[in-house]
Amino acid sequence: xxxxxxxxxxxxxxIAEIAGEAFIPLAYGGGISTIExxxxxxxxxxxxxxxxxxxxxxxxxxxxxxxxxxxQSVVASIDVKKNWLGKxxxxxxxGTEQTGLDPIAFAKQxxxxxxxxxxxxxIDKDGTYGGYDLDLLQQVAGAVSVPVVAxxxxxxxxxxxxxxxxxxxxxxxxxxxVFQRPxxxxxxSYPSQQELKQNLFTRISY
Numbered sequence: 001x002x003x004x005x006x007x008x009x010x011x012x013x014x015i016a017e018i019a020g021e022a023f024i025p026l027a028y029g030g031g032i033s034t035i036e037x038x039x040x041x042x043x044x045x046x047x048x049x050x051x052x053x054x055x056x057x058x059x060x061x062x063x064x065x066x067x068x069x070x071x072q073s074v075v076a077s078i079d080v081k082k083n084w085l086g087k088x089x090x091x092x093x094x095g096t097e098q099t100g101l102d103p104i105a106f107a108k109q110x111x112x113x114x115x116x117x118x119x120x121x122x123i124d125k126d127g128t129y130g131g132y133d134l135d136l137l138q139q140v141a142g143a144v145s146v147p148v149v150a151x152x153x154x155x156x157x158x159x160x161x162x163x164x165x166x167x168x169x170x171x172x173x174x175x176x177x178v179f180q181r182p183x184x185x186x187x188x189s190y191p192s193q194q195e196l197k198q199n200l201f202t203r204i205s206y
Contacts, residue, residue, distance in 0.1 A: 003031030004053045005093050012040055019045030029077055035064045042069060050119060052077040053092045056099050056106075059113045066114030071146075074117070076110035078103055080136060081123035088136055095123045103136065104143045111144045118148045119172070125153030127175055132159055134166040141167025157191055157199045164200065 003009070009031045019026050028041055029050025038049050038061075049069070054061050055076045065074045079091045080103045090101040107118050120140055122133035132150045141148040147169035154160065154173040163171045177190050 001030065001094065005096075007031075009033065010037055010041060012044055015041065015046065016044040027075060029075070033058075033061070035061065035068060038065050038068060042073075048073045048075055048117070050075040050077050051115075052079065055110060055115075056090065056092050056101065059109065062110060062113040062115050066116070071114050071116030074115050075119050076107070076113075076115035076117070077119040077121065078107060078110070078140075079121045079123055080133075088139075091123060104139050107140045107144050107148075111146050116146050118144060118146060120148055120150055122150075122152035126151070128153050129155035129175070131155065132163045132166070132168075132171075134162060137163060137166045137168055141169075157195060160196075161199055 010028060015028055025047045026045065027048035027050055028046045029052060032038060032041070032049055032051060033054055041049055049065060051062060051065075051074070055078075062074060062076060079095055080088050081091055081095065083089050083098070088103050090099045090103050090106050091097060092099060103120075107120075110118065118140065120137060122136055125131070125133050130153050132153050137148065137150050148167060149170045149172050150163040150166075150168040151172040151174075154163075154171065154176045156176070160171045160173075
């Protein structure tokens, strides 16, 4: 999370350890600034690389990475929150740097640069359990032809369903999987495969 802020590159040894234990596709983001680091990450077992800060300030790395590993393995992470006028803007550096960019236009720019996936994080919704920002999601998903992953605000499977109906190809959650309310005790609380299939496959019509 703080690799860019503290100017640290990827911890390749730790990533390799995680990749060796994770028998599912693994994506990595945080402090990637060179194409050499992208190569090293794939050698460790990572299957996708995620860019946030560099996507804004050096979008050419998106294009270079896509040429190296394919667009399907390059993700543009877009952090969004509303400014004081209520307009959506792109932020970087853990939501502390306002870029002035419009997220819809930026998402288009990223796909044109070579990104094969958009990770869309609504900062204002993150950690609130108030549901995804469906308006933002609809606008971004409707503007690009690549998969969009919704992030920020999930409180349960119903929110997953709403996000997919709004245009998300996938959903992400953090607090939902870790904290058990109401006392916020730490408890890994991942939905069962039966719950996911019952809700995401039977309640959504394509």
